[in-house]
Amino acid sequence: METLTAALRSLLPHDAVITDPVRLRTYECDGLTYHRATPGVVVLPDTAEQVARVVRVCNDFGVPFVARGSGTGLSGGALPREDGVLIVTSKMRRILEIDLANRRAVVEPGVTNLAITEAVRDRGHYYAPDPSSQQVCSIGGNVAENSGGAHCLKYGFTVNHVEACEIVTPDGDLVTLDRMDPGYDLLGAFIGSEGTLGIATKITVRLCRTPEAVTTVLAAFESIEQGGQAVSAIIGAGIVPAAIEMMDALAIEAAEAAVACAYPKGAGAVLIVELDGPSAEVERQFAQLEEICSDAFELRVAASAEERAAIWKGRKSAFAAVGRISPAYIVQDGVVPRTSLPGVLAAIDRLSEEHGIRVANVFHAGDGNLHPLVLFDDAEEGAGERAEVVSGAILDLCIENGGSITGEHGVGVDKSRYMPKMFSADDLDTMQLVRCAFDPRGLSNPGKVFPTPRLCGEVPGVRKGVHPLVESGKAEQF
Numbered sequence: 001m002e003t004l005t006a007a008l009r010s011l012l013p014h015d016a017v018i019t020d021p022v023r024l025r026t027y028e029c030d031g032l033t034y035h036r037a038t039p040g041v042v043v044l045p046d047t048a049e050q051v052a053r054v055v056r057v058c059n060d061f062g063v064p065f066v067a068r069g070s071g072t073g074l075s076g077g078a079l080p081r082e083d084g085v086l087i088v089t090s091k092m093r094r095i096l097e098i099d100l101a102n103r104r105a106v107v108e109p110g111v112t113n114l115a116i117t118e119a120v121r122d123r124g125h126y127y128a129p130d131p132s133s134q135q136v137c138s139i140g141g142n143v144a145e146n147s148g149g150a151h152c153l154k155y156g157f158t159v160n161h162v163e164a165c166e167i168v169t170p171d172g173d174l175v176t177l178d179r180m181d182p183g184y185d186l187l188g189a190f191i192g193s194e195g196t197l198g199i200a201t202k203i204t205v206r207l208c209r210t211p212e213a214v215t216t217v218l219a220a221f222e223s224i225e226q227g228g229q230a231v232s233a234i235i236g237a238g239i240v241p242a243a244i245e246m247m248d249a250l251a252i253e254a255a256e257a258a259v260a261c262a263y264p265k266g267a268g269a270v271l272i273v274e275l276d277g278p279s280a281e282v283e284r285q286f287a288q289l290e291e292i293c294s295d296a297f298e299l300r301v302a303a304s305a306e307e308r309a310a311i312w313k314g315r316k317s318a319f320a321a322v323g324r325i326s327p328a329y330i331v332q333d334g335v336v337p338r339t340s341l342p343g344v345l346a347a348i349d350r351l352s353e354e355h356g357i358r359v360a361n362v363f364h365a366g367d368g369n370l371h372p373l374v375l376f377d378d379a380e381e382g383a384g385e386r387a388e389v390v391s392g393a394i395l396d397l398c399i400e401n402g403g404s405i406t407g408e409h410g411v412g413v414d415k416s417r418y419m420p421k422m423f424s425a426d427d428l429d430t431m432q433l434v435r436c437a438f439d440p441r442g443l444s445n446p447g448k449v450f451p452t453p454r455l456c457g458e459v460p461g462v463r464k465g466v467h468p469l470v471e472s473g474k475a476e477q478f
Contacts, residue, residue, distance in 0.1 A: 056172030069138030075412030109140025146192030258321030261314030334398030
């Protein structure tokens with residue numbers, strides 16, 4: 001590592017290479033603090049060329065590297081390697097171009113999600129994907145995890161809003177992946193690959209026109225089951241809101257303690273529904289919504305942009321707010337069909353009671369993307385282990401109900417062991433073939449996504465025998 005560090009210092013400004021043990025601790029985890037590792041060395045490049053040089057040095061030394069943006073990820077996707085280099089892109093935060101005629105913006109990976117909207121809002125445009133951490137999360141991280149957000153129900157995920165990416169490949173080349181490129185959809189493969197296929201250094205995003213009308217509604221229900229039924233009824237009526245979010249009583253308690261969001265007292269659940277589009281369409285959908293939510297004991301409609309922000313305030317702060325009611329927590333990210341929401345939520349309640357672990361539920365109800373927050377006291381012996389059991393059982397529930405182990409947070413290190421529950425060994429090997437086509441040496445964010453490496457030269461070694469797809473002539477192993 002000393003020789004490697006010396007090589008890095010020859011390429012970057014002195015203050016861009018961090019080896020001090022105390023400063024390294026800053027980067028030992030992402031937003032999921034349950035998993036920690038102190039990086040061998042941290043570098044802070046401020047150009048794409050510097051990123052490429054660092055990656056080439058890592059290749060020369062055979063040292064693994066991990067990319068990190070703002071560090072807000074929730075799956076351990078940016079967990080560093082103690083024997084490797086952590087490449088932090090937070091200094092690369094320039095908006096390089098805004099092209100409203102073609103509804104595009106070109107940005108560096110360290111630009112925050114919300115900064116794009118702020119740059120074009122006064123000209124009638126915005127960037128649609130909006131993770132709860134949008135004030136601080138970076139576009140590079142959004143691309144790596146294919147992040148969504150509250151408005152992904154109507155507008156889609158990051159992959160639906162990225163037109164091109166300049167990337168540093170795992171062997172240190174600078175190349176551009178464009179949506180219009182002929183042949184394989186390499187851009188689609190790269191987005192959501194969690195840093196295993198390279199590092200984004202320049203991103204071209206699609207901008208949306210500000211809708212003519214927006215109506216934001218807060219509906220308070222006595223129980224979370226009533227809220228779940230309302231969600232199914234809304235979608236069943238053919239309404240596609242911009243967002244449908246739900247919080248249970250425990251999540252509301254945390255939000256009140258943190259930001260005093262003033263949600264209706266005594267609510268077992270609140271539903272936030274946002275309608276947008278042409279004024280006539282929004283009015284028609286709101287009339288339907290009022291009828292569907294007739295079981296709600298309070299229906300609050302935002303009359304101004306300030307009231308709209310107040311309604312969203314509690315939901316946007318929910319993850320961080322949980323720190324007000326619990327010393328530690330694990331946030332999960334499973335997905336279930338909307339029709340399964342009431343049954344799955346009831347099963348989560350039973351798990352909570354059985355193990356003596358509180359669970360606060362916050363989720364994108366419109367697409368069944370659950371974000372249960374499993375609360376525990378890490379000073380209590382065995383509490384962390386019980387929380388892990390509950391967390392894993394929730395993912396099992398999602399799979400059993402025809403869902404997935406992740407909707408937007410990614411697999412990272414946190415959920416890699418659950419991959420075999422969703423995919424067969426041959427499925428996982430096929431995915432590894434894609435990874436190895438990009439990264440045959442297995443140096444780019446190793447140890448993430450896959451439970452056991454099979455095809456690349458990662459420990460514990462190369463897969464024995466010929467892969468069935470290679471043998472059949474349908475794929476080539478590099």
